Amino acid sequence: MLRIPTRGLVVGASVVVTGVLAGCGGGHKSAPPTTTTTSSGGSANPATSFSVANVSGVGSVLVDGKGRTVYVLTKPGTKNVPCTDASGCTGAWPDLPLPTGTSAATAGMGADASLLSTMKESDGETYPTYNGYLLYEYTGDSGSGQANGQGLTSFGGTWYVLNASGTPVKSSTSGGGGGY
Secondary structure (H helix, E strand, O other), rough: OOOOOOOHHHHHHHHHHHHOOOOOOOOOOOOOOOOOOOOHHHHEEEHHEEEEEEEOEEEEEEEOOOOOEOOEEOOOOOOOOHHHHHHOHHOOOEOOOOOOOOOOOOOOOOOOHHHHHEEEOOOOEEEEEOEEEEEEEEOOOOOOOOOOOOOEEOOEEEEEEEEEOEEEEEOOOOOOOOOO
């Protein structure tokens, strides 16, 4: 009797579904806010604080309250390409809604407080912006210090990190994390 391993089929199907979702487009909608526990035992939402950190391959870029690199989705002529739950976009690129009762994010070390603002979307949630760009994390980054989403083209635009002055970084310093 011929036995076909099913584990490889499930993994292969996951890769195909992920690849299909990466090509979809859509509009911006929120995912539930995520929180992390700080070393002091308190709760910190990644959307409440932004700072600048040196990230291998892209230099000094904006990171969220968990120290994770943040990205913007843009294309020529469109500053904020829509990213929605319905399109699957926020499944790969989680957005960062402010927690209920929080009206603004704060600028940490290296971030320019004058570039940090908010945008209220039609879903009723408020999102932080930096130089007018809506901010997202990337599920392909497993922690801080990574920029695996840099230069990837999906969901109708190209994903870039932001430098401290709020400009998308369109090149890498060491050739990593691209998709150009």
